Structure formats: C-alpha cells, structure tokens
Amino acid sequence: MMAQRGQTKGEARQRPSLEEIEAAEAQIVEETRKIGYNTVEYTIEYLADKLRSDDFYIPEYQREDVWEEDRKHRFIESLLMGLPIPFLFFWENIDDGRLEIVDGSQRIRTIREFLDGNLRLGDLETLNRISGFDFNDLKESRQRKLKNRTIRGVVLDEEADDQARAELFDRINTGSKSANPAEIRRGALPGPFTELITELADSPTFKILTPMSQMQENSRTREELVSRFFALSGDLDGYRDRVADYLFEYAKRMRDELVENPEIADAMRGEFHRTMDFINHSTPYGFRKNDRATATPKTRYEAIAIGTKQALERMPDLQVEEEKFKELIESDRFGAIVRSDGANARARLTQRIGYIRDGLLESVS
Structure with a gap:
C-alpha cells in the first residue's frame, strides 16, 4: 500500500492527484501579481547626483542609516574591484514623477557619502593598500572609472499598488538586513x-x-x-x-x-x-x-x-x-x-x- 503524503523523510509518498495539481496551478495563477517594469542602468555618479537633488528619494520607512561602517567599506571595495552588485529597485511616483528607492537606499547612500568625501575606508581585506583612503585620495583616473561604473536597476510601474510594492520589497529583502x-x-x-x-x-x-x-x-x-x-x-x-x-x-x-x-x-x-x-x-x-x-x-x-x-x-x-x-x-x-x-x-x-x-x-x- 502506498504511503500517504506528509510522512517522514525517507518514506514513500503518494503523488498529488490531478485535482490537487489543478488546484495548485489555479492558486499560482490567482496569487500572481502582474507588475509592469522596465530595466535601467545608471552610473555611480548619476545615482549620487539624483539622490542629492531628491529626484531619487528615500521613503520614510528607510530613513535610518542601518549599515555598519564595515559594511559600507566592504561595499565600496566591491565597487572598486568591479564585483557584481545586486539590482536596485525603484518605483515611479505617480504624483511627481520622481523615483522612490524601493530597494537599494543603503547602497546609494553609501555611494553618495563616499563620492562626497565623507566616508573614509577602514581596514579592507583585499585592497588593503587603500585602507584609510577617502574618495579624493584615489588616483584621478580611478575616480573617473568609479564614477562611470554602472549598476543595473528595475523601475516598477507607477500603477503598482501598496500591497504589491510591500510584498515585492519583502521578498527581495528576504535574508538581508535592508528592511x-x-x-x-x-x-x-x-x-x-x-x-x-x-x-x-x-x-x-x-x-x-x-x-x-x-x-x-x-x-x-x-x-x-x-x-x-x-x-x-x-x-x-x-x-x-x-x-x-x-x-x-x-x-x-x-x-x-x-x-x-x-x-x-x-x-x-x-x-x-x-x-x-x-x-x-x-x-x-x-x-x-x-x-x-x-x-x-x-x-x-x-x-x-x-x-x-x-x-x-x-x-x-x-x-x-x-x-x-x-x-x-x-x-x-x-x-x-x-x-x-x-x-x-x-x-x-x-x-x-x-x-x-x-x-x-x-x-x-
């Protein structure tokens, strides 16, 4: 006799019935949220400029600076080394056209802080020769290369509702310390x-x-x-x-x-x-x-x-x-x-x- 589904690990289990498979598919379809979006690619310098001008703005629920100094230093080190950076997520404000930073405020804030000369790097693991540097201590050509480095992002459609944005934000931050x-x-x-x-x-x-x-x-x-x-x-x-x-x-x-x-x-x-x-x-x-x-x-x-x-x-x-x-x-x-x-x-x-x-x-x- 075939064992029932839900038995302990290692025991045989019964495959779901056709009705159960159809019910699962219907639930997936019902819960799927279709959110319009487009992909973008912004330079480091552009991100910092837009944050300064408030064209890219940090929503109230992300106002606090929650990154430790060591994490900021490690992020800048990653940028300088050309390592892959996770996507940024924005939402287009339907009222004024500005972009709300849904995910990535800590990264963009750290970028601006470093380019403005307000972040001095601590002890770095790999680029240890620039430990103690700020942006202005870098070679001028390296400053340009860093400012021209790009990070990819996703801009959510302005029609995304509160629940959709919150759920997306929750899911893309699963396992992280962002929000x-x-x-x-x-x-x-x-x-x-x-x-x-x-x-x-x-x-x-x-x-x-x-x-x-x-x-x-x-x-x-x-x-x-x-x-x-x-x-x-x-x-x-x-x-x-x-x-x-x-x-x-x-x-x-x-x-x-x-x-x-x-x-x-x-x-x-x-x-x-x-x-x-x-x-x-x-x-x-x-x-x-x-x-x-x-x-x-x-x-x-x-x-x-x-x-x-x-x-x-x-x-x-x-x-x-x-x-x-x-x-x-x-x-x-x-x-x-x-x-x-x-x-x-x-x-x-x-x-x-x-x-x-x-x-x-x-x-x-």
Whole structure:
C-alpha cells in the first residue's frame, strides 16, 4: 500500500492527484501579481547626483542609516574591484514623477557619502593598500572609472499598488538586513494609524520597558512591538501564522478606520498607556528576562503586554504586588511556554497570553 503524503523523510509518498495539481496551478495563477517594469542602468555618479537633488528619494520607512561602517567599506571595495552588485529597485511616483528607492537606499547612500568625501575606508581585506583612503585620495583616473561604473536597476510601474510594492520589497529583502515588516508597513501605509504607532513607540515609559540595541531601534523594532500589541489584542480571531501578512492587513484596515473615525486613536492611545503604566509599576524589569538582560524577546513581550491588557479589561481596578508578578513571569512554566517551538502558531500565542492574563486575575482572587 502506498504511503500517504506528509510522512517522514525517507518514506514513500503518494503523488498529488490531478485535482490537487489543478488546484495548485489555479492558486499560482490567482496569487500572481502582474507588475509592469522596465530595466535601467545608471552610473555611480548619476545615482549620487539624483539622490542629492531628491529626484531619487528615500521613503520614510528607510530613513535610518542601518549599515555598519564595515559594511559600507566592504561595499565600496566591491565597487572598486568591479564585483557584481545586486539590482536596485525603484518605483515611479505617480504624483511627481520622481523615483522612490524601493530597494537599494543603503547602497546609494553609501555611494553618495563616499563620492562626497565623507566616508573614509577602514581596514579592507583585499585592497588593503587603500585602507584609510577617502574618495579624493584615489588616483584621478580611478575616480573617473568609479564614477562611470554602472549598476543595473528595475523601475516598477507607477500603477503598482501598496500591497504589491510591500510584498515585492519583502521578498527581495528576504535574508538581508535592508528592511523589516515594520519599515515596509510604515512606507506603504502612511496615515493616522502609522502616526499613532510611531508616537507610542517613542513614549518614554515604553522605551524603559523595551531595552534593545541601537540597530534594533534604527530598524523600528519598537514600532513592530506596538503594532503587535494592537493587532493581537484587537483581532486575534483573524490571526494567521504568517505574521507579516497578518499585520499588514490589520494596519491597512486600521488606517482606513482611523481616517473615518479619528476619535478611535484616542481610545487606543489610552489603552496602550494604561497597560504599559501598569506593567511599569508592577514588574521589576519590564519585558526583560531578568535585571541583567538588555533585550526584549517578542514572545515574552506579547505574553506580558497582551495578557496584562486582557486582565485589565476584565478587572479595571486590578492591582498586583510586584512579588506576585515577578513570581508569575519567572516561573518554569512561563519560561517553557515562551521558549516552545512554533512561536508564531496561534495555539502557542493564545497559550502564553492566557497564562499571564489568568495568572494576574488569579493572584487577586
């Protein structure tokens, strides 16, 4: 008897049926996005000039300079050596004709910085004789050759919608450090919801509760955490294991809702501050694992933040002694829940949120 599909590796499996193959093909056709584009080739000098003049512009969600100095130096070394450079991606702004840099802002920014004489190369692995050089230290003929070097790019059609651009950006950055979902949503979905997320992520109490590295701050990790707070506490029924897609759809829906009903933002703001103030006064070290930790694990954050919010909804006058809260979040049971496999699975998410919610309510019963 032939084994069923989905059995363990090494075992025979049943080939998909004709109906399953047709259904898979139909899904591919349905999900395929046809985006118009054309290929271009720009010189290094042209890219720097267009960025200076703002004809090529960096969208708000990519404003932060997230490349370390060593990465900039290595990129310039690659340019000088004539090594292949990944495609740049642009989108033609339908309103003013300028090109938005969808992918490649860090590369173009580094190019401009070097040509302007504002980047001095560090210790290079291969071209070690130019370590410590800036652009003006290079031989004049080498300066010309570098400025005339070209990089290929793709310009997306102006008709590409928000979701198509965001999805493309997400896919071409898979495995890289260029942009994360929070940055993508910020650029693709401007408006009152994004403004609210940005405001709350910058609140003093929240910053105290969520320690993180400078790189995480520049990558807008706190905005990601605030988005998760609202989405997971307000639309858990619509949750899917693909968190980025789920949050994008939620943010898009809330953008439209806050445009029609601006007063909702005040209620959301109040819920957020109330929850964070409660956590700040009731826990010894916020969302950290202990008093020595300098990071904010997402699974731990989700459990404590959303579990607390749900407990306060059920018992608005809830008060918990710090020792009891500490005992709850330092328990072996809680540690096992937040470390378990399948962190994004809905069952796991519901379990860790419920553990904190029920634990807080039981502590005063």
